[in-house]
Amino acid sequence: MRTRKKVKQTKADLVFSTFIYIILILAGICTLFPFLDVVLTSITPTEEIVKGAKNLITIPTHPTLSHYEYVFRGNNAILRAMGVTVFRTVVGTLLSLLVTALTAYPLSKRSLPFRNGLMKYFFFTMIFTAGMIPTFLVVRTLGLTDTIWAFILPGVLNVYNMIIMRTFFMGVPEELEEAARIDGCGDFKILFQIVLPVSKPVLASIGLFYAVWHWNSFFDAVMYITDRNLWPLQTLLREILLTTSTSELLGNTGSLADATPPSTAVIDATIMISCIPIMLVYPFLQKHFAKGVMVGSIKG
């Protein structure tokens, strides 16, 4: 493949390659197409949406960011929900990374007594999952419902992520730690000043996994939070979308765009706002998480 050298492509190979490129381009288009309508609607002025309600796809003649402004300007629920999401993502991800590293590091040490037993203790939770209701009752009994900690604590350690990180730590050369130990570093110092700095790829990918999980979570709020002021963006978004689609479910055949033109665009702007941070971040971490997943798929 990569060693193509000067071997001339035969006609069959050329047809084959062209076929592959076409399929992949189609796959890319299919992936992006559903977003197209949302992106376009979110930048179309309200008057144009009303006028072009019957068009196949709304194409703005005068693109505007006013809907985005509206979302950010208003002293509204969306902005507050975004604050909750940002908080849980930042604090939750950092805390999860800390706990995951603290758990994965000792378990990466072959000399640790009871290591296999401890691994089994963690691993069992991947095979047998606790049900929704008992989990809910435990979280409620602990008094976490209607607090921000209901988002952060129950999922603070993801065992799968921990195993990936542990596998990575097992590959960190022992000599590095030995040298630090001779210099008088304790176990904690070695973890934080020697091991973690050389583990940036795995920290980046696991951090991304945790962050995306926090950013996209909506169901924990449905379960644990009754106070709407504590709802994260996704939960609020779901509620908004549910109210707009209900009229459709009830058999309202009249054009929906006619009934609520401004809100459609604002909703689409909100959807975009909820997606953009992740869209901006993950391509840069792509090479890391590709490796991270690969490492995790190899039995440690």
Add this chain to the structure above:
Amino acid sequence: MVNAAKRSKRKDKQHQKGSLLRSMAKHRNYYIMLIPGLLAVTIFLYLPILGNFIAFKDYKIFMGPFESPWCGFDNFIRLFEADQFAQIFKNTLIIGLYKLIFGFPIPILLALLLNEVQCQPFKKTVQTVVYLPHFISWVVIASLATTLLSPNDGFLNSVIQSLGGDPIFFMGDSNYFRGVLVISDIWKEMGWSAIVYLAALSGIPTDMYEAATIDGASKFQKLIYITLPSLIPTIVIMLLLRVGSIVNVGFEQVFTMYSQPVYDVADIIDTYVYRVGIIDVQYGFATAAGLFKSVIACFMVVFCNWLAKRAGQESLF
């Protein structure tokens, strides 16, 4: 403190056969590190597993989990006798099976195609694009699907209508809804699932391809006779993992996409547990349904692991 740790570590090297207690004392910092993780798992994963005992209780809200009277297997009997449950269990299996049959081969195909691409920027771009939906929440995807498939002004129905057909309410029609679930799941995860195969593909030694090229093999022949066979071990492992989690149908997806008109084909155990448990507050009964699913899921995973061992593959765990 630091010195003591240092000295004890040196000793560790010398006396490999030191007593267990001494070894544990030497590793005490490691045990301290484990505390938060152990606490998290114990409180939020093991306590709820133990909490499954309320499946055997006639849960009374005013009495709480411990005071409520035991009722043996009453909740389970009621569950199996409930006429929806057979349908719900069937839905879970059918949706799981559809996702397996249609969703499993596509990432493999995608990885094989990407692997054939020599133009790196093109490959990178396609990869970045197809990974994207994995990072988007089901809430947003459900909304995208609703917009795209809307019977009023959705793109797909506009196309159908311009071709002279009648609009179809994909999201609210039992004939189509499972298809929507399967396709949107494939759309979301095909790129992400391909990563594992791409990693395996990058490990195939290039000299095999060189030898084949010298023998005059075409690209297609190389794909069939070199690439695909090299991928078989990964495919088997991934297949077993998928089969093992067949009853985990994707709660968030169904929950965000389904609605009353399609309950008959879309209601799965998880959504049922949510409605009966959280909405109707029948904790004991809902826990019984959840426990039933957990036991089946556990059995499936253990069974698949056994199968992997028998097939001579590396076991999954």
